[in-house]
Amino acid sequence: MPSIQIKGLQKRFGALSVIDGLDLDMADKEFTVLVGPSGCGKSTTLRMVAGLEDASGGEIWIGNREVSRLDPKDRDIAMVFQDYALYPHMDVARNMSFALRLARYPKAEIDARVTRVAELLSISHLLSRKPRELSGGQRQRVAMGRALVKDASVFLFDEPLSNLDAKLRSQMRAELALMRKRVEKNMIYVTHDQIEAMTLGDRIVVMHGGKIQQQGSPSDLYRRPANLFVAGFIGSPPMNVLRGELSEAGGRLCVRGSGFDLALPDQRGAALAGRRDRAVIVGLRPSSIRSGATQDGASSLSVNIRLAEYVGAHSVLIADCGGEAVTIEVNSESPFASEGAAQFWVEPESIHLFDPVTEAAI
């Protein structure tokens, strides 16, 4: 099984440069998720790997072959499309076997493979149906079945769940996660949904404006976002962003702004030495904000709660801190004020700081 390497990939439409020099290494059997807002170039990148879109420059290596000039059929790939892209005039079995029939596999082998994959995806009872006789979730399974039957070495998914409703989407997401444990292949998965990215990916590649913002494991991205964009994109509800100033009072490092005065861990002192009394952007995860006040009063976040959204096990408070909107996640079991002024504090280790100009993490 080969690894996939993308070197200096470019895509231009006329004068418009969509992707400008993208480099990406994917290890063998890795599940890579390209995630980003619409228009960030993630789908274009995937389509160039598939060969549906010509690269304007750069190289794409699958194993030890440079494939960027090859036809899609010669790249040893299978792809699942957003709108399923089933052949409307063929029944499920023929949809799944199309590639094998074109490649003139013996009929017995085709039948055996279709049967095996249909069982894997629990669609055996649908084999004689036409796509229009299937529900959205069933079509999605058939589309995956069609990709699996090919037994290609690389699987490409282009927003495969975004046409499903919320409930079905989370169900299919779980099934995908299970499937990928059984099918050990290179997979590249494109989505704009950061939850899909977090739950499915071994490696997440966050893209924005045709460039890779950061790549790494889900927890890497969540714990150590490289810049403000990644910080705001990964995590739900999104990270709170406040404007503040670094200062040192009585030998203690803290970050202050209107409505908050938060202590920072002492070990960050060295890294922040040059930024004392300068503006910074403070990032606070809604889940790292704690109710009440610290004993020594060294860390405080004063907010005015406007709304409490009860979600179940936890509740999301929509609040106002010095004129900026702040969301806070609290445990529904513990008592919390659902309106009015309230005190919170933040664990020093979970405070993110960003440069106000470059937006890079400090």
Added chain:
Amino acid sequence: MQLSDGFEGKLMPAGATAGAAVPTPLRGTAKYLPLRKALNRAAPYVFIAPAAIITTLALAYPMLQSVWLSFRDWSLGTPLGQSRFVGLANYEWLLHDPNFWASAAVTLTFAFAVVVVEVLLGVMLAILLDRELRFVSLFRTIFILPMMVAPIVVGLVWRYMYNEQFGTFAHLLKALGFAPVPWLSSPKLALISVIIADVWQWTPFIFILSLAALQSLPASALEAARIDGATHWQMVWHIKVPLMMPVIAVAALLRLIDAFKVLEVIYILTEGGPGLSTEIMSLHIYKTAFVSQQLGQAAALSNMLLLIVLALTVIFAALTAVRQRREKLAAARR
């Protein structure tokens, strides 16, 4: 409507006579309500009326007139009042008229031949020109041009081209050293020549509809086929053509109906000759009416033609209905 109804009801307690207990402005509303209701109900009919009247005048009246006429013996140039009722005599005549059967055979041969050739050529052209090439839109326009030419002109142009002494084809064949071909004067060739002219004019019709169908095919299904390893021609054969089928079927039916009624081009090219070799039904009707001057018989003939075309349309509608019901059932199985 409903709102004002409720309003009216509340203000009028049971037993109260309308008018007496109600203040004057509301009484006015109550008085006009039935009229407004009636107008509302009439609205759809008012909107349909112009179309219905035109259809009746332009379609139903002549059709019924032609049916009525087919039961009468009426010579051209005599007053309609002098025509005689002859019952089914005109129909009996045409069933025993060898010319009718000959023209029916010519019509069927012509219609099916042109439709088959036009569909094959039109679909092939569409597939060839369904790509982004330089000048492709120019080619598309050129291919559509014949359809825009008036049939009379098409007839004249082809008559000139087919001319055995100084026609375009005669020159070409002579230059290449071949003997002249009696395009329109040989009973064997005339029908083929006529078919060629019709194919030239109407292939573009199939072509543009096929092209439109091709360009509205689901792009991702075609991409999926590319990834599944289909070559260009495998994609055409396994994906494009099957998906175009509904459009091709409708286009072919429209052409078939039209081909049964064709007149001008053949009239100009051969006038039905030599012998009866290109005398299609509409030409036979024309000759019966204006050469033999038998309007009743001509009416009977045109009703037969109408029946044939109607039968084709009904068969097609039935097929469509069956397919739709199947699709509905399919949707219900989900």
